Structures are given as C-alpha cells and as structure tokens.
Amino acid sequence: MTDEKSSGAARKPLRRTIRGGRPVFFADPATDKVLNMVITLASEVWALRERVMAMEALQVRTGSLGATDVDDYDFTPEQEVRLGGERKEFIDNLFRVLQEQVEAAAAKSPSAREHVKRQPGVFGARVSAVSKKPKKKSPAKKPSAKKKSRR
Amino acid sequence: MLELKHELKLRKTRDEKARMNFVSGLRAHVLMDMANGMRAVWDADVAPEFRKRHRRDPKDGPEVHKAMKPNEYFKFYSSMRVTAQDMVWQSVLGPLERQRADLKAKAQDLDRRVGLGSLNLKPGFEVPRSVTAVDVHLMSGNYDGEYEPDDLAAGAVYDNGLAVFSFGLMGQNLDDLGQSIAGFIRLKYPDFKPKKILDLGCTIGHNTGSWKDTYPEAEVHGVDVAAPCLRYAHARAQAQGRAIHFHQMNAEQVEFPDASFDVVFSSMFLHEVPRKGIEKVFKEAHRLLRPGGLMLHMELPPNSQLSAYEAFYLDWDSFYNNEPFYKPFRDMVPQEVCARAGFDPKKYVQYVVPSRGGYGEKIWSESVNQQDTVDSDKTGRLAEGVRWYCFGAWK
Numbered sequence: 001m002t003d004e005k006s007s008g009a010a011r012k013p014l015r016r017t018i019r020g021g022r023p024v025f026f027a028d029p030a031t032d033k034v035l036n037m038v039i040t041l042a043s044e045v046w047a048l049r050e051r052v053m054a055m056e057a058l059q060v061r062t063g064s065l066g067a068t069d070v071d072d073y074d075f076t077p078e079q080e081v082r083l084g085g086e087r088k089e090f091i092d093n094l095f096r097v098l099q100e101q102v103e104a105a106a107a108k109s110p111s112a113r114e115h116v117k118r119q120p121g122v123f124g125a126r127v128s129a130v131s132k133k134p135k136k137k138s139p140a141k142k143p144s145a146k147k148k149s150r151r
Numbered sequence: 152m153l154e155l156k157h158e159l160k161l162r163k164t165r166d167e168k169a170r171m172n173f174v175s176g177l178r179a180h181v182l183m184d185m186a187n188g189m190r191a192v193w194d195a196d197v198a199p200e201f202r203k204r205h206r207r208d209p210k211d212g213p214e215v216h217k218a219m220k221p222n223e224y225f226k227f228y229s230s231m232r233v234t235a236q237d238m239v240w241q242s243v244l245g246p247l248e249r250q251r252a253d254l255k256a257k258a259q260d261l262d263r264r265v266g267l268g269s270l271n272l273k274p275g276f277e278v279p280r281s282v283t284a285v286d287v288h289l290m291s292g293n294y295d296g297e298y299e300p301d302d303l304a305a306g307a308v309y310d311n312g313l314a315v316f317s318f319g320l321m322g323q324n325l326d327d328l329g330q331s332i333a334g335f336i337r338l339k340y341p342d343f344k345p346k347k348i349l350d351l352g353c354t355i356g357h358n359t360g361s362w363k364d365t366y367p368e369a370e371v372h373g374v375d376v377a378a379p380c381l382r383y384a385h386a387r388a389q390a391q392g393r394a395i396h397f398h399q400m401n402a403e404q405v406e407f408p409d410a411s412f413d414v415v416f417s418s419m420f421l422h423e424v425p426r427k428g429i430e431k432v433f434k435e436a437h438r439l440l441r442p443g444g445l446m447l448h449m450e451l452p453p454n455s456q457l458s459a460y461e462a463f464y465l466d467w468d469s470f471y472n473n474e475p476f477y478k479p480f481r482d483m484v485p486q487e488v489c490a491r492a493g494f495d496p497k498k499y500v501q502y503v504v505p506s507r508g509g510y511g512e513k514i515w516s517e518s519v520n521q522q523d524t525v526d527s528d529k530t531g532r533l534a535e536g537v538r539w540y541c542f543g544a545w546k
Contacts, residue, residue: 102224105195112191
C-alpha cells in the first residue's frame, strides 16, 4: 500500500483518454457519452453492492451488527475527509469522458490551459471534506499570489 | 454535505446522507471543475470561431450565450447542473416527508420553551404571482407551498437543501454572506450604530440573524411573502437563541412607518423580483430609512461591471434555473436605480467582501481598506474563493 502511494506520487499520471477518438454510433455524439456515464455508474453501484453485502455478511457472522446500526452511524471527521476525496475521484471518473474536450482545448490555447490547471484551494480544508483530498499543498499558492498582485 | 447546527435539522438514514453527499460533490464538480473546463472550451474553440465569423469580440453575455449554446460541453455542463439542482431538493424531500409532524411539534415546542422574537402572519395574504408562477430555482413546492395548517415544510426544504446546495461555501450556518457583510459594515463604519434593522425577502432568516449577532442591541425585523418560510424562520431563530421579528409583508409595500429603520438590507432577493417591483422596493427602502440610514443589497454583480463571458456565466440561472428576473435585474445599473428611488448619487456605495469563513478574519477585515474590482470569476459566484457583492446608498 505505502509502496504504491509513494511511487505513484512521483510519476506522471497514466493517460486515460483515447488517442484517435472513440467511435460514435448515435445521431448525436452526446448520446454515446451519456451511455458511457450510465454504464460507468452502473459498475460503481454494483461494486458497492458487493462490498456492502460482504461487510454485512462478516458482521452478521461475528454478531456485531444491530438492526439500525448502519442508519444511525455517523462518520468521524477523518472518515469524512477520506470519503470526500474518494467521492471526488468517483465523480471525476464518472464524467472523465467529458474531460477529453477540455484537454483538447487546453492543448490548443495557452489561456484555456490556465483555466484548466488553476487549482481552487483558496478555502483549503473547509471544502476539502466534500470535494478534495487533503494533499497537494503547493499548487494552492497560485490563486492567492494572483490575488495579491491585483490588490 | 454540511450538517445543519440547530435542532430543526432533519434526521437522515445512512443512504439519505450518502445521496446528499453525492449531490454536494456533484455540484462542486459542475460549478468548479466543469466551470473551468467550459471557460477553457470558450477560450480555445468557441471564442476564436466567433472572432473569425464576426471579426470582433462578443460585446455582451447574450452574444456569448448564443455562441456557446450549440457547444457540446455547454450542453453537458447545463444538463448536469439542472440535474444536480433538482437532486438537491429531492434529496431533502424523502427524509422531510417522514418528519413533517415532528417538525411542526418542534416548532411549537420552541415557541413554548424559548419564546424569543415574534411571528406576524396575515391570514388571506396574497402571495404575488412573480413568486407563485414557477418553482423558483427548480425547488419543488417553492417558497410558498402549503400542504396543511401551520405548515413549515417549505422552509425546511430550503434550509436543508441549502446545506446540500452550498457545499460548505455559504458557511456552517448558511449565513456566511450575512456575517461577512454585516461585520464588514461594522468594521468600516465604527460610528454607525443602527437601532432598527430590516431584512427584505428574508425567507428562513438565515442571513437576518447575522445582523442581530453583529448589532446585539438593535431590534431586527425580517419580512417575506411566504408563510411557511416565515414560520420556519421564527422557529429557526429561536432554536439559535436569536430574538428576531418576522412579518408576512411584500417588500414592495412594507407596512412600517416612514423613517423607522437605520438599515434596510436584502440578500439574494432582488434577482427574484421583476423590474417594476425592484423600483418599488428601492422607493420603500428610501421611505423607511431614517436620515443617515443605510440601504444595502447583497446580490449577483451587475452585467454593466462584468466582461461578456462572466455576464454569460451568471446569466445561466435566468434561462435554466427558473429565475426569470435574474438577468433583467442584472441588466439594471445599480447607481441609476438608487438615484431613481431618491438616493443622492454621491451617497452610493458598493463593496466586494471576501467570504469571512472562506478567507478567514485577516483577509476579510483587510478588505475594509482595500477593495477588489467587481469583475472576477470569484465575485458572487458560488465557487471556492467566493467574494460577496453588495451595493446600496446612505440616506
């Protein structure tokens, strides 16, 4: 686990777009993209079902799960942060097919590139619980540096 | 998702919480990541195409809108934003349905137990058609939906919905803009000590309370047309220990005497009012203020002070979010509306106030002396780095 994390951080992320584009079958190419999202979502929902089923089976086996335990449970702040990061990844992944158009735009125009690579981050940890992983400290400097020059 | 911090908050099952978390995350994705992506697509694809065809830059928001409309990324951004908006309210309706009776009992209990402030409803009050015609910002049931006597469900939809909608950017108590702006006025004008404060179109009073916190000695009133929101506002204020007086009145015709207030405030209100109504609201504000009093409206920035792209970006709600008066309001020139209502143009004010919760006390308080320009993708836009825009005039 540790090994995967440290080596992953140093590497350039694997490309997840398809060079040469993807085949289109419907009259409106958007329909193909929506289908992609729906199927991605279905696979995530199924993964979740299997995980929940496995967890419940384990709990029942040890006798540690009561009837309303799951509904009554609140995540700890640490768990919220972790979930927030995973949720962001889940959503990014679900709509990855749309990111291709943005990346093509960024490749074409320097100002488009600026908009894409701009990291929010001004509000730091407050939003992190819902939308961000609590790493990546350095890129967050950019917007605040920009603010100062404007003043 | 943000958890409300008062006792009226709804209880949710694990799955309901998860759905709310998902919608919050989805909105953050659309309004931040995809908003940046759409700007990139504009810069790289749509704007160059526009310049090639017209041999000039677009002159306003509608020209950008027209050029963007056929673009696939714009369609996805818009369709996903509409879906997310709908899902915000839907995520609340499930748990609320189960707890309607409980909510009513809690409100009655607060009245008995706390008894702060007052609730002044008018039986037979007619809610204006500008509010009832459509479900504002796609909120099922709207502000005024009533299903039984003493109903306050619509207020609960709005409060719990905003917690999902705002992904933390409206503050832990959904009053960041109230806290930022009321506090800003106190810092900037230390000698100004208002005794009576009025909040127009206050809905559930989430920003009305900030004025009470900022000026604890003042008598604070809120008016709105929607009874269920006012009932909820009264209960919510009591749950938070604030004495606020809520009245069912139309901001275009407020039933208080001339020169009876030191501050007349509104937040996110004018853009839901037709132009003719806005003119009346400003005249009422002028009438209600004592000499030396302040009218202040927190709003989306006006198109006259924005670039064509930023104007297009903010106009989106007018076309796709059931807020038909949003663009007409933003097309008005604030200085001119204030002057028409009788305010001295020399006494016009406008401020860009950094979100107090977001930027922290230091940057927020420094803005009293150092003002940023209005045109920015951070002004009035619900994204990280939001800065609240407000304008008005001294009487």
